[in-house]
Amino acid sequence: MSMKENRRLSLLNSHLLSQFPQVAYDDSLANFRKRTENLNSDLLFSIYFGKVADGLKRMRSIMTSNPLFDKFKELDLSLDQRRERIVQQISAIYFQSGLTYQEDFKSPYKLLELFWSTAEYELALTTKMSVTLLLYGDTIRSFGTEKHIQLAERAYALKDIGSISMTEIGHGSNVPGVETIATYDHSTREFIINSPTATSVKWLVGGVGKTSNMTALFARLIVDNIDRGVHVFAIKIRDSVTHDPMPGIIIGDVGLKTALNGIDNGFLIFKNCRVPYDSLLDKLSSITPEGKFKSSVKSKEKRLGIIISGIIRGRITVVGGTEVHIRKGLTIALRYGALRKQFGKKDGTESSLLDYQSHYFRLIPHLAKMFAIQAGVEYLWALYSSVKAKASVDPECNELNEYHAMLSCMKSISTMYGTAALQDCREACGGHGFLACSALGNIRNEQDCHPTWEGDNMILLQQCGKVILKQVQHVFKGNKITNPDLQYLDVDFEHLKAYKAAFHDRETLLNPRLLIELLEYKVNYYINQTFIALRENSTAYTDATDVWNNSQVHYIQEIAKAYCEYIFASQLIKMVDKLYEKCQSTGNAVKNIFYLYVVERIEKSLSIYVEYALNPGQAKLIRDTELYLCQALKDISVRIIDILGPPDAFLGSVIGESDGQAYSKLISHVEKSEDVYSKPAWLPLLQQIKQRA
Amino acid sequence: MSMKENRRLSLLNSHLLSQFPQVAYDDSLANFRKRTENLNSDLLFSIYFGKVADGLKRMRSIMTSNPLFDKFKELDLSLDQRRERIVQQISAIYFQSGLTYQEDFKSPYKLLELFWSTAEYELALTTKMSVTLLLYGDTIRSFGTEKHIQLAERAYALKDIGSISMTEIGHGSNVPGVETIATYDHSTREFIINSPTATSVKWLVGGVGKTSNMTALFARLIVDNIDRGVHVFAIKIRDSVTHDPMPGIIIGDVGLKTALNGIDNGFLIFKNCRVPYDSLLDKLSSITPEGKFKSSVKSKEKRLGIIISGIIRGRITVVGGTEVHIRKGLTIALRYGALRKQFGKKDGTESSLLDYQSHYFRLIPHLAKMFAIQAGVEYLWALYSSVKAKASVDPECNELNEYHAMLSCMKSISTMYGTAALQDCREACGGHGFLACSALGNIRNEQDCHPTWEGDNMILLQQCGKVILKQVQHVFKGNKITNPDLQYLDVDFEHLKAYKAAFHDRETLLNPRLLIELLEYKVNYYINQTFIALRENSTAYTDATDVWNNSQVHYIQEIAKAYCEYIFASQLIKMVDKLYEKCQSTGNAVKNIFYLYVVERIEKSLSIYVEYALNPGQAKLIRDTELYLCQALKDISVRIIDILGPPDAFLGSVIGESDGQAYSKLISHVEKSEDVYSKPAWLPLLQQIKQRA
Missing domain, CATH: 1.20.140.10 (Butyryl-CoA Dehydrogenase, subunit A, domain 3)
Incomplete structure (x- = not known):
């Protein structure tokens, strides 16, 4: 039996077994759509998504044809099952994406096809890949030397699962303040890594809790008792065969988060962990065979600034990821707004919510912002490769500075737009929008990480302002x-x-x-x-x-x-x-x-x-x-x-699917639950209370 | 061993077993507090909480001395366990609150003591009581007659668990549009209740999923084939002994929601369910022994308006509940803002986040709004009894209209303030604020119901505007x-x-x-x-x-x-x-x-x-x-x-407790999890991927 037939049969079954009055076919959404013509769908799709358009279609089709991608199934998963599923999903699609280290070096768009399509399904899935490819991979690519390239290649082949250990319990935004120490031991030409305080423990590191075997570690390099500032080390954190933490490393999982629970954020504690010299990503700084520190960039602050600017792709994907979230939220809320009818004219016909000023005014401006963000993201990617090339020659070039300013404000503003948009989408769907099967609460909760990570919004606004004001002073x-x-x-x-x-x-x-x-x-x-x-x-x-x-x-x-x-x-x-x-x-x-x-x-x-x-x-x-x-x-x-909008299968929202049959889907979703009609096991407690007085 | 000793021992144990470097005592919050003196705590407490101050203290102390009230334990509960726990909690405190039907009739403050304190712990707990006492109880009190009083009394004694079946799948805000039908059968002097369509199914009814045995049902009354508009019926929905649905009623649970999962929202389907004449709450309308419909209020719309205005206490508690949420959020975010240090001056000392303009500007205005809401709520309750008394004589009196306008705008505006405040509190706590053990995500998600229920904000703004504009025309x-x-x-x-x-x-x-x-x-x-x-x-x-x-x-x-x-x-x-x-x-x-x-x-x-x-x-x-x-x-x-702020035990936030030991609590919370250091069961899958290429 084909999947379609299977689905039809199960739909039929649920109709037959349903306790609900029969649901009439709802033509509200279809009728609403008829109001508009003259829109060239293919053109809009291809211009809106630009260079990613075709790949996005391809990846969507790979995912929708795989039963692993079923959002509703994810509602009931435990924390552990969620993490397992994401690994299964990556395994199912990554190798079909065509992404390789070499390909990604040439153009960022192949990676974007993968990221855009997976973010449409769930941000945790994208992030899980992002920490190893983009954060770990880009750090190595930017600040490693020849000998480190194979590490990045291994990450792109998923032979290693990488991560980026930057934040600590006590320091998030303030990266120059990290406390982890890597002391150079010239006698063995090793680094001894330590977490000297509780606040120095590497914290909330994506992928580290259960999966990662490699990490790009940010630590203060100590050579000859002198603090040389924060440097990055590519180190092995788990044994490839046993998956046990390497000697001198303790690895744990930070547990439940507000959302993105598919990602196993973890922590790392170092206790005299020895790593070989080659762990140091030594493009900017190195230690001579005689044991002397040398660096092409003298200032500690500038050096760290350059390192961080090497991993800006993560920040760009936050802007793109926010566009995806707004698009998902609006797909649900606009369709629901069209099909949901309430009140109306004196003749008794009810009006679509979306026909009320107070309703459409809450949603339509977010559509405009979604387009604005998308245009901005396209601009960012269009400039990316050339800025990157210039920066690799001159890490303090003007173009990188301007790009940084632009990206910083875009990241902050877009994520502020996103948070507001998702809240309005949620509220616009009323009580149904509060149900988990509407997906809106979860999308809002996923969006909620964006203002915080990849540079806190408040800090980034400041940094953008700084660059602009410097330029103004230049004019003065x-x-x-x-x-x-x-x-x-x-x-x-x-x-x-x-x-x-x-x-x-x-x-x-x-x-x-x-x-x-x-x-x-x-x-x-x-x-x-x-x-x-x-x-x-x-x-x-x-x-x-x-x-x-x-x-x-x-x-x-x-x-x-x-x-x-x-x-x-x-x-x-x-x-x-x-x-x-x-x-x-x-x-x-x-x-x-x-x-x-x-x-x-x-x-x-x-x-x-x-x-x-x-x-x-x-x-x-x-x-x-x-x-x-x-x-x-x-x-x-x-x-x-x-x-x-994303395919129905990616939304996981009974009220937002394209066929407009919200009520019938809501009912069949609810009736599918094992517990829908059962008595609670704790009934005796209830009866006891009622009979108490 | 006393509870305190127990706690101290477990703390000691966790220190001994901890893999983390020892955490130094953090005096940041204590030092921050020293900046201020000259605040009269008792006075501020008693004026701020007004008539509820003493009772709130009493209820807080009852709850904090009971181990059932442990927010952290609730993080891992299943949907069913969550519901069970709330019933246990109600059983543990309700009878100590001193609330009775008679008491509540005299003054609303006893109920408020119970509601305010439980909302500080968790909104679902308050709501669970609210649906039976306040929504079901007030409906009966307002529109029932002498014979119905015992139903309200039974609800206040928890002999019945009531609920209010107003919204349907197809109609939320538009109560006059409900489709459920109660047809009067003069031959038996009964009503036959039916859900004629799928959209007419009563939906998202709080408490109905698993617990309620009574409901106040909103249905169109049909007498002699004439639709007499929406009336309310107090009906038995589950058998007192078996807890089975009564004949002609199907009851189910709507399942997982974005938050408030302690409440078992459910649905009700009626199939020729017969209920006796006395089910009709017949203060406004009745049916003569001859089978003729009569009503003291001629217009259907007015009648329904009067009925709905009888249950406005629910709406007032939304305003109060929002104040509680903002207070909880700020308690966590302000303390964390004081103890969390980042960046700083050139001398190397780090500054509290709360000392940064961009940080305090996001939080302090919410404190002002919290005070504003509280002052508003006090005004609402101060007027409540007299307006209620006037309205019971003249349901169309000016005072009720004005009160309705005031309450409507307060409900909308306060809940808008609340949503924005909780989002800012969450973001102000950065990555730690995204962890479930910060509690902020959950408080924000709980707050998220307020803009929607008890009258959608957009509708209420409109209604308030209408009343004011009518008054202006009056002046013209x-x-x-x-x-x-x-x-x-x-x-x-x-x-x-x-x-x-x-x-x-x-x-x-x-x-x-x-x-x-x-x-x-x-x-x-x-x-x-x-x-x-x-x-x-x-x-x-x-x-x-x-x-x-x-x-x-x-x-x-x-x-x-x-x-x-x-x-x-x-x-x-x-x-x-x-x-x-x-x-x-x-x-x-x-x-x-x-x-x-x-x-x-x-x-x-x-x-x-x-x-x-x-x-x-x-x-x-x-x-x-x-x-x-x-x-x-x-x-x-x-x-x-x-x-x-609420007691620490009510916050469930490792980063927001009064002693300021955020990092040490964060660590011991994370290490308490069974899975913190374990390898995933799905390791073979991971290894397979890594060895694939």
Whole structure:
């Protein structure tokens, strides 16, 4: 019997055995879809996903044809079963992905096909591969030398399962503060690794709890009793045959997390663990045969900065992973919003939730943000290889700095968008959305790791602001600005005060150039305000760190946010142009999405615009145009999500599948449980209470 | 051996057996606390908790002395064990609470002592009691007659476990749309209850899955083939002895939810279930011995409105429950923020996270909102009994309408505050905050039910706006406004445009009267803008429903939000005054909290103020004062939370306990797990993959 037949039979069985009244076929979603035509599905898919489009399709099809990929089955798994399943899943698809070390060296897109498709299924699956390929692999690739290449190759062949031991119990964001020590012993030309304190224990290391046999360890290198700063060592942590921890290493599992429990995050304790000299990834620093430390980068801080910038791919995938989460959440919430009917007109017909302003206003702006993030991610990957190449020659090059600033703000802003989006998707699905079989709680909980890992959002905003302010200071010194995304810089606050936005109705407002100009205005506004704040704080605080730290909120953070919005918008309009060239109506739909993204961003910062640039009438026009655009997009939003959303099998959501049969699926899901109609074993306790008085 | 000794011994054991380096005693939190003095703990506790203060203490002590209340033990429970445990917990404390039907009739505070303390432990525990006492009990009390009283009494004695069957698969917010049918059969003077469609199945009914034996059923009453609208029936759903569903009823469990899995939400399917006439709660409507329907309220809609307004206590407890969640989240996040150190000054000393502007700015405003909600809840309960008494005489009285408006906006706004607060608390605790043993993920997930149940937030904002706009129309007709919280109403937009806020520095800004005036301004601003929007939409749409529905976002919703903020602030200043009277320094601390609440609310709406009332310099002053207040409060915030926060045993958070030994507790928690150092059973699979190529 084929799988399809099997499924049909089990559906039939559940109908026959169901205690529920028969469920009528629900044509609500199908009818909602009919409102829109003229959308070129293939075009939208291929432009939206760009270079990953074909591979994504291929990987989706590999996964959906494998019964291991059944989200509903995962709801009841124990912690251990969850971890086992992810290993099974990787085993089932990794070798079909075509990814190799050599391939990944040439272009990042093959890896992205694998990551994008698996993230659509579950972030833990992607992360499990990411820690070994991307974090462990990239660290070796960036800072190892010839002799280390085979380690990266082994990781890409899954002969080793790698990990990255950076964070400790006591230090997360502050990597220069890690306490683990690697003392060089010249007599044996080994390093002796130790966890001198409880807070120095390597902590929350992905993949280490149960699976990893190799790790890239961040530890302070001590040579001749001198602390040479944090370096990275590729070390074996478990025996290849017995899987026992290597001598001098204790490995444990940190246990249950809010989500991502498929990943076995663990901890590592080192007690005089000896590793050979070649463990040191010695591209930047090495120890001579005479036992002398030498490094091509003199400053400890710079050296660590370079090392960390070598593993930025992880951070890029966080931006991409957030886009996937928003897309999953919206796929469920928009379909449910279309099929779910409540209240309605006086004639008794009920309206789709998605027809209510208060409902679509909560969802449609997230669709715009999803497109904005996607345009931003594409920009990041398009620049990645060339920046990487330049940085390998000159690790302190301007391009890497600018890239770092851009990635930092994108990571923070996109993940903030993501968290808000998933919460709204959850709430928009009401009580059904609170059920585990809606998947929304879990997707929100998975998304919840993104603001924290790969650089805490607050730190990254700061770092982005720092780079931009340095560039501004450069301009103050009479230099030209090199950053292509900051060409509009204007440090004359009087100019800004004199700027009046030139629009007087919806038509004149919906002009891409004007809208981008308004986003440029915001960047300039916050740069100017920040200089005022820094000046004021310089008199309030004596310590430069205090001046800096106390100019973050409302100032430096806002520069980073505004800068990110500018980049998102200027990339998104490029996607619109590409679509428009091939299909006007598809281009127009996405143009509205672009408009909404910018108008909504302006609306959320209206106060700064009303100070100088806009009058109250224009402010009202911004608010009303935002509503207009949401309304204009709600009907087409379901079709868009049909084109871009993951396959049903990846959603694990009875209320969000493409056929719109939410109620019937909800019922059959609930009735499938063994305990649905059973009496509790603790009934005697209940009876005792009731008979007590 | 005493419990304390037991605990000490197990601590000692875990130290001896631990694989970790010894953890030094961490004095960070203790040192942080020393920054503040002059806070009168007892006074703050008693004024903050008001009439519930003593009872809360008593209930906390009953619970903490019982080993059943151990949050960490709950992390590993199965769905079924979780439900069993809650029943055990109720059995252990309910009869000690002193709550009786008669007591609860006199004053709501005894019930609140029970609810507040249990919510501090876990919302599911409170909810489990709430569905039978408050939802089932209040429905009977409000719409039953003499003969039904014994049912409520039985519920309060836990002789019956009640529930409220209102929502159906197909209808949640739209109660008038429920499909369940109760057809009157005059021949037997019975009702025949049926679930005519799959969507009519009663759904997500709390307590029904495994425990309830009684329910208050909402169904359309059919008499003589005429649909008389939705009525309520108190019916027996399970046999008292066998616990089997009664004939004609199928009962099932809906299974796993995102949180609150201690509550057995279930479903009910009716198939020609016959119940006696006396099941009908017949205070408003009845059927004569001749079989004729009669009702004291003619309109179906009004009748249902009255019925639903009879069970508003549930909604009030949502506001209170949200305050508890924020308090729990902040207790953990503020303590952790004080003890967690990262980065720092050039001299090498690390700073507490809570000393960083970007960190405290994310937490301290939530403390202000927590106080605001608490002041609001106290106002709700203070008015409750008198409004209830008036409504029982005249169910359509003005006071009930106003109360309903106030409660509706408070429920929406407080739960929005709560969701945002818990997300920030989670993120503020970084990676440790993502561990299940931090408790933050679970508290956030529990909070997540509040925006949805007891009236969806979007609907409630609308209802509040409706009541206010009706009152405004009343004024247009030349009447005086009765609502004590709307006495400042000004429908002359020209007045508003002419208003200029009279402050020019921080000192003149921090004036309670001026700040409240600014909140009044906001209410008036949105009322005026809404009338403009309604007028515009009246030309854009022909259908009155469309006009209304399309004036929600930016308009009607904002009236409700602004109105709520006004009430919160005007109640919070009363709390400040009460404190100030008895202790100036405590009063001053909470006055800063009041200032922050209002200033932050103004800052978030700055755009509307800058349109007419404030100039750019004043806008900057608002932003900078907001930062100043957060900074002024960060040091004292930990002491405040020490006074108001729940006992350690209720938090279930290794990183948030009062002794500040986060790292040592984290380690001993993780090492307690059986699987911490074990190899996975699926090791062969892993080895197979690694040896594959």
